[in-house]
Amino acid sequence: MMKKKSLQGSNIQLSHGSGGIQSQILITELFYKHLKGSIVGMGEDAGIGEIKNKMAISTDGYTISPLFFPGGDIGKLAVCGSCNDIAMMGAKAKYLTASFMIEEGFLIKDLEKILESFSKYLKESGAKLISGDTKVLPKGALDKIFITTTAFGEVLYPNLSAFKIPEDTAILLSGDIGDHGAIIYSTREGIDLQSNLQSDCALLYPMLQPLFENDIKIYALRDATRGGIAGVLNEWANASNIGITIEENKLPIKDEVKGICELLGFEAYNLANEGMCVLSIAKEDSKKALEILHKTQNGKNAQMIGYTHNHHPKSVILQTDYGSKRFLEYPSGELLPRIC
Template sequence: MNSVTNDKVIQLSHGGGGKEMNRLIKDIFFNAFDNAILQNEEDAAVLHFDGNIAFTTDSFTVAPIFFAGGDIGKLAVAGTVNDLAMMGAEPQYLSCSVIIEEGFEIEKLKTIVASMARELKKSNTRIVCGDTKVVPKGCADGLFINTSGVGRILKPKISVKNLEAGDCIIVSRDIGRHGAAILMAREGLALESELSSDCANLWPIVEQLIAANVDIHAMRDATRGGLSAVLNEWAKASNVCIEVKEEAVPVSDEVKGLCELYGFEPFDLANEGTFIVAVPDDNAEKALSVMQQFCHCQSASIIGQVTADKVTADSNNAKENSQQGKVILHTPWGSARYLDVPQGELLPRIC
């Protein structure tokens, strides 16, 4: 049986369920994701759990598939690992399902799969099941990847509904880099600066926050919709007001520049390795010191605070206090405005 490496591009037969597909899966995916569970070749992986687990899914359609700071493979692993991590769950097992366009270069596929394998190692995560589909030329744009993930919850009760008045809002690093990097790649901009995506596996940081016993109320990576989407979701779900100081939010000069050029707000731009955490006031310094140990998070900052009390379900105060469920941005000039959920097209195929 020939090795798939003799082929240069993906053909329809690589998705047919026969010999060619078996070769592709063994030569490329099994080789890179090598582990005993995956090699079992059953229809499903058998895993053991005792207790609560987190389960999540994400499809990745980013264009271009290679960008400064990452590629679709790194993103597909980091994205799902981060969704688990944000729930206080150890990212133990992932699935990997690919939809490949006929004619896609096998060398590119190998590069992407190798990138996935590298990213998996950072959180000791294993891909234990998968699926490969090939669609005719023109029916997909290159390559789409779905990863779903499961892992045991080490820190329970992290929830969008758990914010309390007095909680500090911390952002792990400067915001907007992923959105800006994709925009740059797409527009063919060659800035003098070295702007790259923040795409990263957040589990190592979260693991340390849990180990340090930080009392995490809410935690979320600020992906599509950026910081604005996360804070608004929190404010609504917990029925609180979140007040943010604009000048406390770290934004790189490169991202600021691109935002001015294209009329974006850094708060709305996607991130892929930047998270927001809400902790009680007396836990904030501890959380910051843990985060700042990681080289990408040296600019971790307290950017605001939760200021309105929760309102009980049977209270009539909710409507009277119009700040609840809102996010207020205090500008450097002393004025304040609502930071709203982003609207409109933003950047399609950002992740």
């Protein structure tokens, strides 16, 4: 007989991950409570779903520190990050899976805050949670909580690819760069910014949908997370064997982010972002694309920053305000660990 007990105490215990009665209580009283309405197929070994036509699939592990930061938390990040990855392939998320790894002793009220946020953005994404897993590890086996999500959805705007970008396309950014990296760094180091800088963490599909629906010719999309836009642009240049020239003075960077970069010796183009993307778009469509983006919440600072060409294949060239040029290299070294 299943004994009726309830979640006791204020901390997660090892027994909550044992696969026995206490696991059931944790799942029912915490996960189901916060996620009801967004779950399909609970209580089975696997969820059953259906996606007609081609689907995009992406997985990511989230280990960010601190767990809560201005503009988001690990729960919001775990939903937005994986949904954004499939949005970059022209897909709207339909299903999400989530695996939680939790350290023994983790505060139940913090887990609830994370689940509330996870649930909020899952609803906003329109996706359903189709499979989940919870592991509890002994104290010291991991730092607090990690979440791995896998998103999948039908490809509604097909043929986007990092490998097929032609020369003579426009390179756009959908928003300011470096906000996420700068705020995580500042929060972690206890730097008081005296500003309202927040992570840009957001779902990107709603911003892209009007581009897809207005027949804008897009060749590639990529959210500039770890490695920043310098990483994305170098990956594209290499994958498509093209050159990319960027005008430095067109890079949209907030003053606070510039300040942090100057203070700490970072470059904004290497910093992680969680709510903006790089776009390669047919030049003739770039003006219309910007008009459309500027009407969206997350695209209001969108900017055309450069173009692709057939000189210097596999290279990214940064053109400075004074007409001088230099290569924008792949980010190198440690950068900032646990940024996402």
